[in-house]
């Protein structure tokens with residue numbers, strides 16, 4: 455047998471198709487052997503009793519670097535990810551958006567040696583600036599980020615602007631991640647709430663209301679179908695949005711539906727008690743355990759196609775700086791998302807195979823990073839985690855590695871934990887601590903395409 459650099463022996467390999475006890479061989483950072491034999495290896499890791507899963511591929515992450523690095527930066531955010539079991543991210547930040555090819559090249563250069571995970575970058579689409587679409591796609595962005603409402607200082611796309619953008623991306627085969635809230639509906643609600651002098655937590659879900667999300671997602675779905683463009687509805691917060699996405703998909707739209715743990719596990723009324731620590735948008739909508747089980751059902755069935763963190767941290771001080779109208783939107787998520795998914799598998803709300811599907815394979819496929827990323831197959835990058843599925847532990851603010859320094863899931867008991875993370879065959883985290891590792895830039899799927 456051909457020698458390998460690293461052999462992971464005796465573990466249970468989890469794929470989307472099932473679990474199998476196989477040995478995994480790695481040579482020069484790539485999976486070169488999967489099978490029952492034990493090829494000679496320079497290094498052997500015994501993994502009896504452990505699950506061997508592909509590393510998390512988190513495709514919606516904001517690390518504020520360069521930019522608001524008092525909130526987060528690449529070294530801290532990606533270390534949090536590595537410890538949790540993430541090996542690939544796609545990042546974009548609203549404060550310093552990538553709008554041109556020069557912006558992309560400059561950011562890529564700045565991030566050299568700043569990432570503990572492999573990373574792709576997304577660009578922000580500005581309404582009316584469709585002339586940059588083809589060049590940005592060919593330069594290697596992983597997707598275009600769009601808003602239907604002016605948010606975080608980024609102007610919103612009207613249906614007309616959205617149509618023009620999606621026509622331009624359809625021509626080059628590009629994909630867009632679209633934040634769906636209808637601006638006329640959030641604006642109208644805001645005017646009423648401000649006139650009433652409202653400043654309580656309850657304003658959040660009246661302002662960022664369900665109608666606004668459903669209307670924008672439905673319009674986006676129609677335009678995506680009619681232009682033939684590939685698009686992802688960002689952070690689907692409740693089942694009704696997934697229904698509209700499902701209808702358009704059944705009619706031929708190339709639509710994916712992303713969701714995040716906060717839309718499964720946090721309740722709508724928590725903002726009344728926790729205020730700014732639950733300020734993110736769309737906000738939490740779950741009102742009952744019935745709602746929660748509906749979301750898990752949609753995830754199992756594939757109506758929700760994948761999970762991301764939408765990691766957008768602020769520290770406790772930053773969250774306390776101003777009233778609910780003024781403080782930043784967003785939650786930290788890189789520390790907690792893989793643990794919460796493993797716990798959902800331990801609780802049998804989903805399976806471990808589902809975890810691989812929704813947090814590795816599907817997101818990698820959606821943005822053209824598969825099969826190099828997202829699945830443990832011969833020829834793929836050896837990005838994987840060793841999971842002890844039985845260990846019980848508690849998510850705590852004290853253990854958060856993100857600069858946020860807190861988690862909305864503080865105190866939640868978790869069953870199952872990533873004990874080691876490997877990036878291209880090199881250890882990147884062990885037992886809750888990051889090990890120095892060097893993430894590489896991942897060009898998007900359009901990078902080599904002619905234009």
Ligand SMILES: [Zn+2]
Pocket residue numbers: 514516764765766
């Ligand atoms: Zn986001």
